[in-house]
Amino acid sequence: MADKFDTAVKIVQELPKDGPVQPSTDDKLDFYGLYKFATVGAVNVPKPGLFDPAGKAKWNAWSAVATKQDMSTEKAKTEYVEKLIAILKANESEDSKALLAQLE
Template identity: 50%
Template sequence: MSKAKFDKAVAIVQSLPKEGPIQPTQEEQLHFYKYYKQATVGDVNTSRPGMLDFVGKAKWDAWKGVEGTSKEEAYQKYVDKLIEILERANTEEAKKFIEEIKAA
């Protein structure tokens, strides 16, 4: 998986409107988060957030769960999940996004 495809997928995920036809679930958002962090930072390098930081702990735990994953594998898992979501949406916009990723 190329960094260009990954970068394109990241740009698409970040551009999705909060209220639109393409809506990743919370679980899918966590998937994007953990593989983005693994691809861009590597293994977890911070301590686990405090017990009242529920969102922070969920994100940290998700990232920790993919420790040891290579950068290339993280790219692949991120892009594959986005393509899966876009195919499920099956809108013209989603089809355009898939083509942009494949062309990157």
């Protein structure tokens, strides 16, 4: 699973901002929370303040993953990959098919 996770992370990080595959803001936050939990574990930094809404949203996404009862770093990696696969399958572009082939 680690190889698939690493490939999925690379794909998400390299998605062009104007490309055919565009995860929603909520999807991006989900990816962030799953990634942080998979690579760092439970939240280990204080919650950002009022003047950092983006940081606060990211912290909340990470915290939401960390508070799931049955969450483990391996499960977070699996969910990250599954989420990306679902997004790519929902998009019928040639780009998404090529990216999907990298994961399967």
